[in-house]
Amino acid sequence: MEKEMQEIAKKLLAEKKVDWVIGYENSFEPGASRPVFMNKPEDAVKLVFNKSCVNNLAVYLPKIKKQKAAVVAKGCDLRSVREIIKEHQILRENVVIIGVACEGVESSKCSTCTENKLDGVDFTVGTVKDLGRKEDMSDIEKFEELSSKEKEAFWNKEFERCIRCYACRNVCPVCYCPDCFANRLMPEYLNKVVNTAENKVFQQIRMQHVFGRCTDCRACEEACPVGIKLSLLTKKMSKDAKKLFNYESGKDTDSRPPLSTFKVDEEGIAEIM
């Protein structure tokens, strides 16, 4: 599988089809890997793929701007790539998608993954198998049953730990705003003081901004240095987007994200007035 991937990357770079290949390489730490940017064909031998390849490399695509890049994408990452194309952050013709037939990495999302199909990629590395895994919303349903007070107590305890490093935002493929509200000073949405209340405001607004665009890729949760359970939010959002708008982000490259459009009668939402 790695050999196959290296050959593709080497050829793309040698034939100058792309400026960059973005994939994974072994890191200094035994058993770990990390994202790598390559622009020379001879570097392609560095490419690896194994269970430690958790990073969602789609996050780098909006930064490539007018250059061309090939990106290694697992099925789940592919959804983010599609979402970014849909949102015009990169042109489809500027990205070469090297899909990998992934059977799971070291991430909480893999045991319920139904995303390993690689529709629409330029190259497929390995053979896609049906892994027989099923979506499981029981953790979200259980959380939904808690009272507002219990939910609040839970999140207060989580966000008390937040150090507002913004790793969650910066690894998120759909958080590409060059001028994030969290950095604005005039008006100041968010004070620099780090406390539970401000930390919650940050994540609440971020979640609102990524609703219906977030693919529940878990990059934010994986990145959080203090282990905040962000997947409870991202999974709940994907559940709600499906329920309210019958919408699944990153399934295609041309539908409109639900909050960027509106219907006079939203079937999923009950009229209150």
Added chain:
Amino acid sequence: MANKLITQENLKALVNELAASYDVFAPKRENKNTVSFGKLQSFEEYVSGVLLTNTTAKDKVYLQSEQLFQYELKKDTVEFKEKAPGKEAVIFGGRPCDARGFDVIDKLFNWSGYEDGPYTGGRKNTTIITVSCEKPETTCFCTSFAGGSPADGKGSDILLTPVSGKFLAELLTERGEKLAAKYSKYFSEAGDAETAAKAEFAKAAEAKITKKLDLAAVKKNLDASFDSPYWDTVHLPCVKCGACTYVCPTCYCFDITEKKFGYLNGERNRTWDSCMSEMFTKMAGGHNPRTDTKRRFRQRFMHKFRYHVDNFKEELCTGCGRCIRRCPVGIDIRKVVEEAK
């Protein structure tokens, strides 16, 4: 300074007694994967087996958000309120690289005859009881630094090292001696055998550290590489969050901002800031001299292994490896500075 001995049971009793009268911060489990310095109610909560807490002990003295003062507009005056000094605290169960971090930033916060009030105030109020590391992690590289070791006492008031089923307690400062004197019932005298055992312990632990940087070579290369094309590509995987700087025991940069209440009343706060953030060098009026992500990335390594060495004759790093562990994209400071050319 004196060496004492303390048994496991006595250590437990000591910590419990300390927790009754001080704020005792020690590695404490937050959830399955997270252990940070939290306030101990009792010894039971202390997680002894973790070397690398997710965040550092630094934030117990140098607060991430510190209120400097509040101001309130009165009829014809402005009233200032300063924060009352905090309770006396003990940081227990940190590691030599955590304690050394304090020693490094102590010099910064007392530089050129200027004493930083909030920091030194907290520092004077805090006793640091450190535990030597038996099995360093693969990310540890404390032995790269002058005197750095998994059993080094720099920055600690008391250093505990496991020897023959007990702990050797080295009382390294006046503060450490005072605390041991106050709780002398828990300590006994240590002999030469235990001191020798500690030296053995240190040797064995040091031998387990796999990576040692040649700091003289690193400095030489960084001195010459500011404009090198090396920086054009090495930064690309970095997403420029602040995780590495906010979990670091030696990063000290801060910002000062106002928070207002009502029309004219407010407070002035000091909050950590990070050279990785685009806001870090943004000035009033919008100009940003550190224009791009490459320059921000370069700054972190240049500061730690070049500029700080020029100013303080030591690196702004203790080799704890937290930035390596917590970086979401596996940027490895050892590799970045070693390969700079």
